[in-house]
Amino acid sequence: QNITQTSSFSFSATPVSTASPSPTVPLDTPVVGQGEYPPLQYLCDDGGNATYCPTELLQDVQLSRIFPDSKTFVDKPTNGSLNDTLSAYAALPANVTVGDIETFVEQHFTGEGQDLYQVPIEGFNSSPALLDNISDPLYKAWTSIVNGYWTLLIRETNQSSICTDQCDSSLIPLNHTVVVPGGRYREIYYWDSRWIIEGLLKSELYDYAWDLLQNMMDFIDTYGYIPNGGRQYYLNRSQPPMFIQMLDAYIKVTGNTTILDRALPLASAEMEWWATNRTFTITSPFTNKTLTVAHYAVNNTAPRPEGYVEDFETVMGASPALNETARGELYSELATGAESGWDYSSRWCKQPLLNTSDNDPALRTLNIKAIIPVDLISLLSGDHALLADLYELHGNSSISGNSTDSGSNGNSTTTGGGQTGNSSSSDPVSYHRQMAQAFSESVLDLCWDPAKSWFYDFNTTSMTRSNVYTPAGAWPLWQNITPSELEGNETAALDFVSGARFLLGKYSGIPTVASVLLTGLQWDFPNAWPPHLHTTIKAFETLGRLLPNATTLSNLTIPFSEVASGQLGVTEGDLQPQPASTIGNVSLEVQEAQGKPWPLALSIEFANRYMGAAFCSWYSTGGAIDGLLTQLPLSELNATGTYTAGQSGVMFEKFNSTDTDAAGGGGEYNVQVGFGWTNGVVLWLADEYGQYLPQPTCPMIPIIEVTGNGNSSTYSNGTTVSGTGPISNTTAGGNGTSSQTQTQLFAGFRIPRPE
Numbered sequence: 121q122n123i124t125q126t127s128s129f130s131f132s133a134t135p136v137s138t139a140s141p142s143p144t145v146p147l148d149t150p151v152v153g154q155g156e157y158p159p160l161q162y163l164c165d166d167g168g169n170a171t172y173c174p175t176e177l178l179q180d181v182q183l184s185r186i187f188p189d190s191k192t193f194v195d196k197p198t199n200g201s202l203n204d205t206l207s208a209y210a211a212l213p214a215n216v217t218v219g220d221i222e223t224f225v226e227q228h229f230t231g232e233g234q235d236l237y238q239v240p241i242e243g244f245n246s247s248p249a250l251l252d253n254i255s256d257p258l259y260k261a262w263t264s265i266v267n268g269y270w271t272l273l274i275r276e277t278n279q280s281s282i283c284t285d286q287c288d289s290s291l292i293p294l295n296h297t298v299v300v301p302g303g304r305y306r307e308i309y310y311w312d313s314r315w316i317i318e319g320l321l322k323s324e325l326y327d328y329a330w331d332l333l334q335n336m337m338d339f340i341d342t343y344g345y346i347p348n349g350g351r352q353y354y355l356n357r358s359q360p361p362m363f364i365q366m367l368d369a370y371i372k373v374t375g376n377t378t379i380l381d382r383a384l385p386l387a388s389a390e391m392e393w394w395a396t397n398r399t400f401t402i403t404s405p406f407t408n409k410t411l412t413v414a415h416y417a418v419n420n421t422a423p424r425p426e427g428y429v430e431d432f433e434t435v436m437g438a439s440p441a442l443n444e445t446a447r448g449e450l451y452s453e454l455a456t457g458a459e460s461g462w463d464y465s466s467r468w469c470k471q472p473l474l475n476t477s478d479n480d481p482a483l484r485t486l487n488i489k490a491i492i493p494v495d496l497i498s499l500l501s502g503d504h505a506l507l508a509d510l511y512e513l514h515g516n517s518s519i520s521g522n523s524t525d526s527g528s529n530g531n532s533t534t535t536g537g538g539q540t541g542n543s544s545s546s547d548p549v550s551y552h553r554q555m556a557q558a559f560s561e562s563v564l565d566l567c568w569d570p571a572k573s574w575f576y577d578f579n580t581t582s583m584t585r586s587n588v589y590t591p592a593g594a595w596p597l598w599q600n601i602t603p604s605e606l607e608g609n610e611t612a613a614l615d616f617v618s619g620a621r622f623l624l625g626k627y628s629g630i631p632t633v634a635s636v637l638l639t640g641l642q643w644d645f646p647n648a649w650p651p652h653l654h655t656t657i658k659a660f661e662t663l664g665r666l667l668p669n670a671t672t673l674s675n676l677t678i679p680f681s682e683v684a685s686g687q688l689g690v691t692e693g694d695l696q697p698q699p700a701s702t703i704g705n706v707s708l709e710v711q712e713a714q715g716k717p718w719p720l721a722l723s724i725e726f727a728n729r730y731m732g733a734a735f736c737s738w739y740s741t742g743g744a745i746d747g748l749l750t751q752l753p754l755s756e757l758n759a760t761g762t763y764t765a766g767q768s769g770v771m772f773e774k775f776n777s778t779d780t781d782a783a784g785g786g787g788e789y790n791v792q793v794g795f796g797w798t799n800g801v802v803l804w805l806a807d808e809y810g811q812y813l814p815q816p817t818c819p820m821i822p823i824i825e826v827t828g829n830g831n832s833s834t835y836s837n838g839t840t841v842s843g844t845g846p847i848s849n850t851t852a853g854g855n856g857t858s859s860q861t862q863t864q865l866f867a868g869f870r871i872p873r874p875e
């Protein structure tokens with residue numbers, strides 16, 4: 121089974137791209153779905169009827185599939201007024217064809233991605249202090265390159281392209297400089313910004329970190345909360361609430377507390393939004409206590425505008441067909457999945473599926489609103505705790521917690537009062553401490569499973585803990601929520617990390633795989649995401665503080681039989697294998713971790729895997745470093761399936777935990793490059809763990825040579841290249857089944873090394 125997912129990548133290393141319609145069916149084909157449109161959504165109920173609102177126009181354009189990516193059309197501004205555009209659309213014949221839509225879009229819309237433009241970085245520091253912390257010369261040089269990648273991601277709103285009456289655009293114009301994730305993500309994103317700011321601070325780009333926080337505060341000021349991203353079509357939902365974490369990180373690094381004058385009331389207002397719209401109480405089945413909890417929950421009964429085709433297919437393709445109420449409910453679940461940031465994952469399914477690569481069956485069983493996510497309530501606990509600290513730091517507890525209108529977006533889903541929204545303005549310190557405590561108590565009561573020694577989501581339908589093991593279970597420790605069993609108890613703490621130790625030995629890539637279930641969804645196996653690498657290491661650091669005398673271990677990796685019983689939620693036989701071909705010469709443990717107390721040793725191992733994945737995938741996509749690292753020859757670059765001409769190394773948004781130099785895949789869009797949070801975590805690790813990182817070793821790139829005449833070779837991705845032949849270090853492989861076919865491993869790593 122091929123689970124390396126390297127064959128269908130598209131790259132947009134150049135940040136600004138505009139797509140032209142490319143129909144895939146004859147132009148006289150009628151557009152499907154006509155006559156049945158979703159109800160008007162409250163996000164468009166001001167009568168705006170904008171082109172990105174799920175109405176007739178949007179549905180017909182999206183279902184004509186003239187763009188391969190649903191996000192393309194909703195990012196295109198109109199080139200005339202909204203009224204003119206709507207009138208032109210209304211004038212189309214009753215039964216529109218793909219050709220009608222193509223002509224309409226070409227006539228009335230302009231290029232996406234031009235409403236923000238790239239600006240030169242001011243005050244760029246090419247030698248930030250973090251570089252001094254990296255011992256390996258290659259990593260040092262590469263990190264310095266990554267430090268420069270901010271220039272590709274920093275944007276300002278193009279004031280001349282802001283639409284008022286003359287045109288219609290989904291962009292939310294921002295007053296301050298923006299850092300985008302990259303690729304199709306050409307606008308600001310909420311939770312991505314948490315790791316982007318981490319990187320900006322390491323790069324000593326403090327003004328840009330300040331700008332980013334100001335944008336977030338403007339959002340709260342305007343809407344009462346921070347939306348998923350900087351587009352109008354994201355205005356029905358938020359993302360994991362990271363603002364206070366970002367604010368705290370900024371102040372810890374810069375010492376600049378003046379930002380608190382504006383930030384404290386707005387941070388309180390954001391917490392109030394979560395309290396009012398996403399928080400409720402339940403009675404614990406374990407202790408009978410009344411607990412304050414929160415969930416993701418989006419009021420929505422239409423396809424997501426930026427995922428229209430995908431949502432429409434998921435919902436309308438159900439068998440038996442869903443009635444209108446069930447359709448609306450599934451659309452709401454899909455939008456809610458996007459609010460979680462984990463769009464999508466088996467952790468949100470009624471019955472997690474195992475080992476399938478078709479997304480749709482899993483998506484049709486989404487049950488996310490009924491789930492209390494362990495990472496969300498841990499984060500809310502941590503947010504309130506930090507906010508109390510920041511109020512104390514500011515030394516003025518009389519600042520109002522409600523100086524802004526906390527917004528009304530009509531999507532209240534509050535199902536209980538709980539200890540929410542009361543005395544925040546009179547005594548914010550104690551109010552936020554009390555809220556921190558309330559959420560922390562819920563995490564420990566509902567999510568901590570002492571027998572399995574891990575934290576899990578809690579399912580309010582079955583009133584049980586989920587058994588899906590995910591890196592979200594490390595977030596309580598990241599946010600300093602610690603079960604008493606782990607305090608000073610090394611055996612229990614080792615049980616806690618037993619799953620992580622097993623995964624470290626089982627797979628050759630980043631061990632923080634989103635889940636161990638292969639479903640085809642992008643927040644599942646085999647994908648590993650930068651945020652989880654960061655938060656898992658933070659959890660190891662917490663363990664290090666809890667166990668100042670932690671021992672050293674001769675072996676960090678362990679067999680499945682030594683994992684705390686039931687922790688991974690599957691049998692060993694259910695796990696996907698590690699393909700031998702993608703391990704190559706990557707060693708599963710590094711010498712630098714040896715002799716260290718195990719929490720530090722684990723952090724080093726995880727750091728090493730992440731840096732290896734980010735570096736090797738960059739190298740295998742054309743990266744080179746003057747005087748240190750030559751670009752791979754074209755024959756090998758072509759063999760990766762991830763190279764396009766002229767490319768010089770890309771940073772992926774997600775990785776493949778079974779293959780050190782491969783990107784993650786699956787889900788509804790092609791893997792993106794850029795990439796904000798990936799770069800942020802590289803810079804963070806380089807600074808914090810750079811002294812322990814050995815020189816990277818990348819796997820060899822497997823190539824199947826089909827012809828034996830020496831004149832041409834056909835590679836594993838189907839590319840045929842003339843004039844290439846085997847190079848040094850070739851190894852005969854095992855899958856040569858005919859006399860003309862053999863597998864050869866080309867050495868994909870050619871760093872000049874001392875003899």
Ligand SMILES: OC[C@H]1O[C@H](O[C@H]2O[C@H](CO)[C@@H](O)[C@H](O)[C@H]2O)[C@H](O)[C@@H](O)[C@@H]1O
Nearest residue numbers: 301305309312348426427458461462463
């Ligand atoms: O267009 C599909 C979805 O894309 C976004 O989600 C993914 O990218 C985001 C930006 O990097 C990231 O924050 C999120 O965790 C990813 O799953 C977007 O946030 C979704 O709302 C959107 O539907």
